[in-house]
Amino acid sequence: MARIVMKFGGTSVAGLERIRNVARRVQKEVEAGNEVAVVVSAMSGETDRLVGFCREAAPLYDPAEYDAVVSSGEQVTSGLLAIVLKSMGLKARSWFGWQIPIHTTDAYANSRIESIDTERLTKAMSSGEVAVVAGFQGVSDEGRVTTLGRGGSDTSAVALAAALEADRCDIYTDVDGVYTTDPRIVSRARRLDRVTYEEMLELASVGAKVLQTRSVGLAMKARTRLRVLSSFGDPDLPPDGGTLIVSEDEIRESDMERQIITGIAYDKSEAKVTLMGVPDKPGAVAQIFSLLATAYIHVDMIVQNVAYDSHTTDVTFTVPKAQLSHVLDILEKAKSEIGFDRVMKNDNVCKVSIVGVGMRSHPGVAATMFNSLADRGINILAITTSEIKVSVLIDDAYTELAVRVLHTAYGLDADMRPVNEEAVA
Ligand code: ADP
Numbered sequence: 276m277a278r279i280v281m282k283f284g285g286t287s288v289a290g291l292e293r294i295r296n297v298a299r300r301v302q303k304e305v306e307a308g309n310e311v312a313v314v315v316s317a318m319s320g321e322t323d324r325l326v327g328f329c330r331e332a333a334p335l336y337d338p339a340e341y342d343a344v345v346s347s348g349e350q351v352t353s354g355l356l357a358i359v360l361k362s363m364g365l366k367a368r369s370w371f372g373w374q375i376p377i378h379t380t381d382a383y384a385n386s387r388i389e390s391i392d393t394e395r396l397t398k399a400m401s402s403g404e405v406a407v408v409a410g411f412q413g414v415s416d417e418g419r420v421t422t423l424g425r426g427g428s429d430t431s432a433v434a435l436a437a438a439l440e441a442d443r444c445d446i447y448t449d450v451d452g453v454y455t456t457d458p459r460i461v462s463r464a465r466r467l468d469r470v471t472y473e474e475m476l477e478l479a480s481v482g483a484k485v486l487q488t489r490s491v492g493l494a495m496k497a498r499t500r501l502r503v504l505s506s507f508g509d510p511d512l513p514p515d516g517g518t519l520i521v522s523e524d525e526i527r528e529s530d531m532e533r534q535i536i537t538g539i540a541y542d543k544s545e546a547k548v549t550l551m552g553v554p555d556k557p558g559a560v561a562q563i564f565s566l567l568a569t570a571y572i573h574v575d576m577i578v579q580n581v582a583y584d585s586h587t588t589d590v591t592f593t594v595p596k597a598q599l600s601h602v603l604d605i606l607e608k609a610k611s612e613i614g615f616d617r618v619m620k621n622d623n624v625c626k627v628s629i630v631g632v633g634m635r636s637h638p639g640v641a642a643t644m645f646n647s648l649a650d651r652g653i654n655i656l657a658i659t660t661s662e663i664k665v666s667v668l669i670d671d672a673y674t675e676l677a678v679r680v681l682h683t684a685y686g687l688d689a690d691m692r693p694v695n696e697e698a699v700a
């Protein structure tokens with residue numbers, strides 16, 4: 276007997292027919308003798324609808340009340356799935372974050388899980404009852420409902436699997452695994468049988484929304500057996516395909532044909548800001564970013580130009596589009612204090628990233644990226660790198676073209692032989 280956590284995303288629970296399908300998958304696991312906790316998202320589109328209501332209600336809303344509103348989508352689906360499971364003769368009940376409880380920080384709208392009390396849940400599960408847990412939500416120390424940031428049900432599932440010491444955590448979604456890039460924009464994207472925690476973490480953090488970044492970080496720390504599977508298809512048959520998230524050692528031992536680049540992701544959620552004529556003296560850049568940090572602005576890419584006149588320089592950086600007007604306001608107010616000439620913004624940009632552990636041992640990977648984009652006349656506005664990732668900022672009109680061109684350049688197309696380490700050697 277195994278203890279498992281199954282998570283179903285928004286599209287998988289969009290409507291009663293799909294919830295019945297989910298229930299049959301859960302039933303299969305129960306019949307196989309497993310103890311099961313199921314984490315559900317809100318029906319697809321529901322969280323957007325609820326967020327829309329908050330925005331319409333007032334331009335500046337209290338995040339604690341936002342959480343009260345947006346957490347309701349998951350409550351509906353957990354109750355509905357429990358009703359359907361019971362109607363099929365299974366023992367089941369719904370659990371909300373505060374009932375378990377899942378303790379979180381009080382950073383409403385973007386809380387982090389601090390701990391999960393598993394006592395009541397394990398008691399119920401060991402009596403054969405399926406625990407149907409509302410994803411995305413927890414409870415703060417002051418007893419108020421919190422939410423975990425968009426896509427947070429993945430994190431609920433992994434955190435629960437870690438706390439329950441589950442044998443596996445299966446993330447059921449609307450694609451049958453993790454692909455070399457978003458299969459919705461590149462039809463020749465290839466499904467990966469396995470991907471390392473490190474690569475998945477990078478891919479998620481640069482825009483592959485198939486798993487929330489924090490869920491991967493948690494799984495990596497707890498060494499959770501994490502799989503991404505399709506919830507569609509015949510629930511009476513085992514799901515085919517799927518991607519297993521594994522440690523690097525597991526891949527190295529078995530995958531001789533490992534390609535240099537594992538995946539490509541894109542992110543249109545950031546905007547570019549440039550400060551012109553910043554004084555070229557120690558402390559100027561520190562002053563800019565300290566101001567932004569104090570306002571909880573998440574800065575991503577940063578580029579500082581050489582000061583040709585030895586007096587002033589330009590500083591370019593990216594921030595979340597949602598925070599752009601706040602950032603411009605902060606900068607304008609501090610203009611004379613910092614001493615820059617003017618500020619420019621561009622919110623029609625996209626960050627495209629290539630990720631792969633093979634990059635560590637292969638020079639020239641970034642050059643291939645820059646050349647491939649140059650050949651198509653795509654201009655690069657900013658660059659950042661990490662050990663296993665290169666990101667470029669481009670005009671967002673070229674997003675699909677850039678992703679497709681790079682996918683081909685690194686031999687990732689489904690009908691191509693991968694560009695692997697042997698080929699390069
Ligand atoms: P869920 O509602 O099940 O949580 P999401 O919409 O959050 O599902 O995530 C699944 C989506 O992630 C897919 O429909 C796909 O468009 C997108 N996606 C982006 N990058 C990738 C990738 N590399 N592999 C698979 N899916 C990806």
Ligand code: ASP
Binds near residue numbers: 316317323348425429
């Ligand atoms: N329903 C939430 C969202 O849309 C959480 C999730 O689906 O993971 O962001």
Ligand code: MG
Binds near residue numbers: 284426429485486
């Ligand atoms: Mg999701």
